[in-house]
Amino acid sequence: MNIHPKINGTIDSWDMVVMGHLRVNTYFGETYDDPPRGDPSTCTSVMVRGKDENGKPYVLIVDPTLRLSADDYDFDINRRTGLRLSDVTHCFITHHHLDHYEALKYLTHAKWMAVPAVADIIRENDKVDARAIVGVEGAFLPGVVAVHLPGHTDTIHGTAFECAGKKVLVAGDAVMSRHHFEHETTDFQPDVEMQKVAGTTIRNMKESFDIVIPGHDSLVVV
Numbered sequence: 001m002n003i004h005p006k007i008n009g010t011i012d013s014w015d016m017v018v019m020g021h022l023r024v025n026t027y028f029g030e031t032y033d034d035p036p037r038g039d040p041s042t043c044t045s046v047m048v049r050g051k052d053e054n055g056k057p058y059v060l061i062v063d064p065t066l067r068l069s070a071d072d073y074d075f076d077i078n079r080r081t082g083l084r085l086s087d088v089t090h091c092f093i094t095h096h097h098l099d100h101y102e103a104l105k106y107l108t109h110a111k112w113m114a115v116p117a118v119a120d121i122i123r124e125n126d127k128v129d130a131r132a133i134v135g136v137e138g139a140f141l142p143g144v145v146a147v148h149l150p151g152h153t154d155t156i157h158g159t160a161f162e163c164a165g166k167k168v169l170v171a172g173d174a175v176m177s178r179h180h181f182e183h184e185t186t187d188f189q190p191d192v193e194m195q196k197v198a199g200t201t202i203r204n205m206k207e208s209f210d211i212v213i214p215g216h217d218s219l220v221v222v
Helices: 070-081 102-106 116-123 178-183 192-208
Strands: 013-018 045-051 057-062 090-092 111-114 139-141 144-148 157-163 166-172 211-214
Touching (some): 013 157, 045 070, 045 157, 070 102, 111 116, 166 192, 178 211
Parallel strands (some): 166 211
Antiparallel strands (some): 045 057, 144 157
16 A cells, blocks of 8 residues: 655755664664663654745754754754754654654754644653644645654654655654564554554555655665
8 A cells, every 4th residue: 555645845855864773673682671772762863954835944853852962963963964953943743752852942943843643642741841832734844744654653653755756754663773664563562453553554655655764773765
């Protein structure tokens, strides 16, 4: 089944500003009893640049992940794009796990967005004052569309866009790493049925996109 949504328009560019990691990757033979890379994991943050309906540039960060300080996150953005933290205009959170949105506290000047079900859960977390988060659905910016990718959680939504003739999906933890993509699995599913759903979601991605960006790894060329 093809899950690629209809996208009106294309974006100008995209970059991975932080390449995430898993504190434990079972495909490396690791166990949760002894996490080799500490706690927590760091997710992959992706910057998407385009223009709004009035032709004004926007700078979107998908999944603003945990960093030690605002200066660290500013450096990550600058070394990859030449921009600064203050240039970010929008943030989109794929799901409610804290490592995918804790850097919102460095981005109080930007508009925070998630699908309504995810926004509701984040508002209940006292780690970040997320009262200002806005619920969005479908095409929430020109050229960028929220896509339901159930499995890792039942409410997770990635972001899809087209750039340079390629269909790209920022998958969040619907794909944890390239190994999970290859084996069509993810971690932390609530039950066996959701594990099956996760596998189906990944198989659908393989039919629908040219590039998939996992939640804790570099990109995968499909």
